[in-house]
Amino acid sequence: MKKLKIGICGWGNVATGLYKTLEDNRIQIESNSNTQIDIVVIGARRDNPKCDPKNITIERDIFDVLNHDIDVLVELIGGVEVARELILKSVNKGINVVTANKAVLFHHGDEIFEKANLNNVKVLFESSVCAGTPIIKLLTEELSANKVTKIAGMLNGTSNFILSNMEEGSDFKPTLELAQKEGYAEPDPTFDIEGLDAAHKIGILSSLAFGTPLPPNDFYIEGISNIKKIDFKYAKEMGYTVKHLAVTKLNEDQIELRAHPVLIKINSYLANLKSVRNGIEVETDLLGTLHIAGSGAGQESTASGVISDLVHLANSNDNFSEKNSKSKNKLINFLSLSFQYYFYIEAEDVPGVMALITSQFAKKKIGIESIVQKENLKNNMVPIVIITDLFVEKDHKDLLQTLKKLDSVDAVRSIRIELD
Amino acid sequence: MKKLKIGICGWGNVATGLYKTLEDNRIQIESNSNTQIDIVVIGARRDNPKCDPKNITIERDIFDVLNHDIDVLVELIGGVEVARELILKSVNKGINVVTANKAVLFHHGDEIFEKANLNNVKVLFESSVCAGTPIIKLLTEELSANKVTKIAGMLNGTSNFILSNMEEGSDFKPTLELAQKEGYAEPDPTFDIEGLDAAHKIGILSSLAFGTPLPPNDFYIEGISNIKKIDFKYAKEMGYTVKHLAVTKLNEDQIELRAHPVLIKINSYLANLKSVRNGIEVETDLLGTLHIAGSGAGQESTASGVISDLVHLANSNDNFSEKNSKSKNKLINFLSLSFQYYFYIEAEDVPGVMALITSQFAKKKIGIESIVQKENLKNNMVPIVIITDLFVEKDHKDLLQTLKKLDSVDAVRSIRIELD
Numbered sequence: 043m044k045k046l047k048i049g050i051c052g053w054g055n056v057a058t059g060l061y062k063t064l065e066d067n068r069i070q071i072e073s074n075s076n077t078q079i080d081i082v083v084i085g086a087r088r089d090n091p092k093c094d095p096k097n098i099t100i101e102r103d104i105f106d107v108l109n110h111d112i113d114v115l116v117e118l119i120g121g122v123e124v125a126r127e128l129i130l131k132s133v134n135k136g137i138n139v140v141t142a143n144k145a146v147l148f149h150h151g152d153e154i155f156e157k158a159n160l161n162n163v164k165v166l167f168e169s170s171v172c173a174g175t176p177i178i179k180l181l182t183e184e185l186s187a188n189k190v191t192k193i194a195g196m197l198n199g200t201s202n203f204i205l206s207n208m209e210e211g212s213d214f215k216p217t218l219e220l221a222q223k224e225g226y227a228e229p230d231p232t233f234d235i236e237g238l239d240a241a242h243k244i245g246i247l248s249s250l251a252f253g254t255p256l257p258p259n260d261f262y263i264e265g266i267s268n269i270k271k272i273d274f275k276y277a278k279e280m281g282y283t284v285k286h287l288a289v290t291k292l293n294e295d296q297i298e299l300r301a302h303p304v305l306i307k308i309n310s311y312l313a314n315l316k317s318v319r320n321g322i323e324v325e326t327d328l329l330g331t332l333h334i335a336g337s338g339a340g341q342e343s344t345a346s347g348v349i350s351d352l353v354h355l356a357n358s359n360d361n362f363s364e365k366n367s368k369s370k371n372k373l374i375n376f377l378s379l380s381f382q383y384y385f386y387i388e389a390e391d392v393p394g395v396m397a398l399i400t401s402q403f404a405k406k407k408i409g410i411e412s413i414v415q416k417e418n419l420k421n422n423m424v425p426i427v428i429i430t431d432l433f434v435e436k437d438h439k440d441l442l443q444t445l446k447k448l449d450s451v452d453a454v455r456s457i458r459i460e461l462d
Numbered sequence: 463m464k465k466l467k468i469g470i471c472g473w474g475n476v477a478t479g480l481y482k483t484l485e486d487n488r489i490q491i492e493s494n495s496n497t498q499i500d501i502v503v504i505g506a507r508r509d510n511p512k513c514d515p516k517n518i519t520i521e522r523d524i525f526d527v528l529n530h531d532i533d534v535l536v537e538l539i540g541g542v543e544v545a546r547e548l549i550l551k552s553v554n555k556g557i558n559v560v561t562a563n564k565a566v567l568f569h570h571g572d573e574i575f576e577k578a579n580l581n582n583v584k585v586l587f588e589s590s591v592c593a594g595t596p597i598i599k600l601l602t603e604e605l606s607a608n609k610v611t612k613i614a615g616m617l618n619g620t621s622n623f624i625l626s627n628m629e630e631g632s633d634f635k636p637t638l639e640l641a642q643k644e645g646y647a648e649p650d651p652t653f654d655i656e657g658l659d660a661a662h663k664i665g666i667l668s669s670l671a672f673g674t675p676l677p678p679n680d681f682y683i684e685g686i687s688n689i690k691k692i693d694f695k696y697a698k699e700m701g702y703t704v705k706h707l708a709v710t711k712l713n714e715d716q717i718e719l720r721a722h723p724v725l726i727k728i729n730s731y732l733a734n735l736k737s738v739r740n741g742i743e744v745e746t747d748l749l750g751t752l753h754i755a756g757s758g759a760g761q762e763s764t765a766s767g768v769i770s771d772l773v774h775l776a777n778s779n780d781n782f783s784e785k786n787s788k789s790k791n792k793l794i795n796f797l798s799l800s801f802q803y804y805f806y807i808e809a810e811d812v813p814g815v816m817a818l819i820t821s822q823f824a825k826k827k828i829g830i831e832s833i834v835q836k837e838n839l840k841n842n843m844v845p846i847v848i849i850t851d852l853f854v855e856k857d858h859k860d861l862l863q864t865l866k867k868l869d870s871v872d873a874v875r876s877i878r879i880e881l882d
Binding site: 063175187309314333 | 483487490491494495497588593594595596599600603604605606607608609729731734741746747748749750751752753754755756757762763765766769770773774777778779
């Protein structure tokens with residue numbers, strides 16, 4: 043039986059979940075993996091009333107955890123700057139690190155991996171993307187013969203929960219409140235619903251697949267807070283639904299990186315991932331398209347991912363020195379990408395309004411694939427739904443501004459259409 | 463860079479695909495995995511006109527491959543008895559084995575793994591189930607903290623191709639011919655369409671998850687050759703579609719193991735895997751339900767799985783000695799399982815026929831959830847579709863026989879309904 047001595051830093055939900063799982067599932071873990079994992083020390087600034095770790099040394103200064111005889115530091119404190127300092131100290135002392143912290147990897151990943159390689163230690167992070175759903179090991183281990191060409195994922199459970207409920211006919215605000223009540227959304231939901239969480243995760247996946255830097259250069263991030271219930275109805279009439287998608291894609295020798303709402307075909311794989319589920323679609327040269335989906339959050343799922351990292355450390359003799367040495371591919375400027383768009387426009391129901399609106403598209407030489415005038419609203423405004431031909435992103439913002447300035451136009455919004 | 467010397471036995475499609483992939487993707491594999499894989503020797507009874515391996519020793523007696531200085535034997539000869547002998551010789555010589563051969567593992571897995579453990583060598587087999595789609599490593603590596611409680615999979619690409627086409631309105635026979643034309647089905651398709659291929663695969667997965675023996679004791683295997691196009695129509699009216707499913711499931715402390723066609727909810731994950739795609743659904747204690755899907759066959763996909771095994775061998779220091787030492791859980795007798803059933807019955811359109819048919823169910827105390835008489839057929843027979851309540855499998859065969867013997871009944875068939 044392999045033996046692994048670990049120190050845990052942080053003593054919140056994730057850490058106590060890990061502690062309980064290691065206790066409760068000890069026999070199972072040892073039988074499955076031939077690995078005995080012993081918690082030697084816990085770094086906790088304060089006690090957690092929900093969990094009393096018996097017979098384990100507690101350090102109130104989390105940095106003191108590194109003074110114990112441990113094989114692995116498990117970093118579960120969250121946040122960015124202190125986590126960075128802790129991980130770098132661990133790495134510099136030659137102690138392996140397992141972390142579930144996507145934010146610290148997004149902002150300081152390159153520095154962390156570079157220092158880890160210098161010190162010949164490993165930093166594993168399965169739980170940082172979609173908790174224990176083994177997306178990281180899929181990319182780093184199982185696909186090693188493959189050239190990955192695209193990853194598209196629904197990486198934020200809160201957004202997917204809200205959009206799935208809106209698809210069934212709920213409004214945004216009560217659904218967000220429900221998500222908060224059920225524990226799927228934070229009291230301040232900004233990070234999830236404005237797309238930042240998904241952006242962190244796709245940044246990490248992009249670094250693994252294509253060697254883009256961590257932190258990446260600026261890329262396009264948009265959340266779901268402007269999506270309305272009616273968009274699902276009109277999308278569905280055309281065979282689409284609305285999802286929040288994060289994409290990294292090899293586009294000749296540059297990388298397309300973006301996270302924003304999209305219309306996707308309603309019968310596609312990702313459209314069928316509902317509620318808080320996370321999932322990714324990976325395109326490769328040898329395996330074709332691969333899908334994996336599972337729970338993207340939660341104490342137990344995160345614990346599962348951390349333990350799979352620990353087992354991996356105990357049983358492997360590789361080092362990840364090559365993993366981050368791929369060419370740092372350049373990001374494509376988002377404004378140079380082309381999309382088809384869904385436009386929702388509320389206009390006054392007066393003669394000539396359709397001509398006025400469509401002429402704005404024509405002036406920019408933007409083709410219209412379909413245009414439908416819907417039933418009048420209560421305020422006698424008329425909704426118009428337009429699907430455009432492909433046009434370049436840099437014309438999109440201008441067009442939106444132009445439409446919004448029209449006297450006879452009230453609301454305007456647009457959603458990109460994700461083609462296969 | 464890790465170095466691995468391998469010998470390949472067999473020189474058919476899969477082996478030449480592996481050779482080409484190792485040649486063509488060499489830089490990619492080395493960069494992704496930090497592992498250099500060198501083919502030292504090939505065991506080929508005859509040349510393959512499609513592929514000329516340059517500067518590699520060829521042995522005409524495949525057993526002579528084991529006399530070379532190799533770290534791993536890659537067994538790609540297929541078949542059962544010679545493959546068993548080759549693998550056991552390799553293992554006894556202390557040479558690791560990678561195989562894509564599900565049949566030899568199904569029939570002799572326990573013996574092979576026992577001998578491998580005795581000799582402290584590894585036998586890896588990612589490509590034996592769903593080719594390179596990393597289902598085996600998911601179970602053996604990434605889920606090591608989890609207790610798996612159920613695996614349900616669509617494991618045979620040929621069956622799924624045929625059923626997906628029938629769902630779109632094709633008949634069985636022309637679809638099978640199309641599958642043969644496209645290379646998705648063998649000239650003799652028995653192995654695929656009668657469920658044996660899927661049975662081999664679920665037997666292997668069941669051994670990994672629950673320690674059931676290889677070969678397993680008898681379990682229920684049924685193929686898709688009795689499914690008719692009209693079943694999809696009637697299934698769809700009730701929110702179902704027809705798929706071929708292989709299931710292994712912890713049922714108290716016994717194991718449910720089976721492979722047969724089912725009606726499953728049309729909006730479920732597995733219902734949405736179309737064409738030749740393979741996929742599994744894994745239920746676990748920590749991660750909840752996990753899905754993975756990808757291509758289940760093909761030269762390149764299989765090569766990808768073999769290479770992931772080779773990279774794993776080069777980079778791990780574990781051994782699988784514990785993997786097969788799980789309690790050999792006993793299989794549940796299939797006749798003691800209960801299902802809801804779909805029955806399709808063609809009967810003469812005469813007074814009293816409905817009473818006659820339903821009374822057969824009543825006599826066996828089998829409840830009927832719904833019964834619908836459909837539009838008359840051209841021969842004036844009337845199709846009757848019945849969904850039953852749950853009843854035990856042992857009454858099912860009797861009921862089928864009884865119904866078939868009725869003078870006024872022509873065709874009768876039944877499909878089990880897979881509940882969540």
